[in-house]
Amino acid sequence: MAKYSKAQWRPISINHTKGGQTSVRGLVVHIMAGTLSGTDSWFRNPAARASSHFGTGRTGALYQWVDTTNRAWAQANGNTAWLSIENEGKGGDSLTSAQMDRIAEVFAWVHKTYGVPLQVAKSPSGRGLGYHAMGGSGWGGHTQCPGTRIVKQLPEIVARAKRLAKPAAPKLAPFPGAAWFKRNPRSPLVTAMGRRLVAEGCSAYSDGPGPQWTESDRRSYAKWQRKQGFGGADADGWPGAKTWSALKVPAV
Structure with a gap:
């Protein structure tokens, strides 16, 4: 029916x-x-x-x-x-x-x-x-x-x-602050961000055990930042408010 x-x-x-x-x-x-x-x-x-x-x-x-x-x-x-x-x-x-x-x-x-x-x-x-x-x-x-x-x-x-x-826009994760990443956290948010980087054409996003922010992630993110036209402090491999907004990481 x-x-x-x-x-x-x-x-x-x-x-x-x-x-x-x-x-x-x-x-x-x-x-x-x-x-x-x-x-x-x-x-x-x-x-x-x-x-x-x-x-x-x-x-x-x-x-x-x-x-x-x-x-x-x-x-x-x-x-x-x-x-x-x-x-x-x-x-x-x-x-x-x-x-x-x-x-x-x-x-x-x-x-x-x-x-x-x-x-x-x-x-x-x-x-x-x-x-x-x-x-x-x-x-x-x-x-x-x-x-x-x-x-x-x-x-x-x-x-x-x-x-x-029209499909509803996905709910995005708010920017947790630059210091959050520098504490090298283990979090599903890092996994969600890494998946977005892969979807954007970056290589594998982690070389460490579990969902944690690593030096590999930082290099991958810096590559993506430069690809998007960011420069200077906005392309240092650390998520900032502007680059986080551009990446559109889904809420977890």
Whole structure:
């Protein structure tokens, strides 16, 4: 099963095809022409012959009706290769900021789960964040869905998704002070620093037993300092505040 953990799971037993999602090119934005609760009820009606994977409310609610390994009935010929997200409102509306956030969250999850690029799609042959009207007659001829105002919001939704998908910066170790190294300490911090030096292209960073700062470390660090353009006291092989900051040693 493929469910987005931050969505409220509201499974429907009808109006979709089990196991019918053969590939994922992206996520298609729709407008409900109604309310979230009304759409939730409609998707449970056999007469509807329609469904969507996801749906947002104007105040920020997020539902998931169909597992993304199954085919929702949202955009005719586009159902086999595209996921779908309905949005509370009517034609001509703009999405609220809360709705844009929910779509961005789902799109970032689709990117991570299916490798969909974080970009706006403009045709059924593209990949990314699309919209119902781009499919033309093959997608049911819904040329006003979701409307021009929402289409203009798609680049901002992609930008929000990119911020969400960006890996968090690693936490770095604070500079312990130059005297700390001159005491020749045995510490995991020395090991972490040595690994960073190796990653930066320096040779083996220790010729002593265990994680301790040695003369070999000092020479390796001096070589790296010079390679980074440091000179004088900043390239003497002893970590200083500036060179420590440049090395970006992870916290231990």
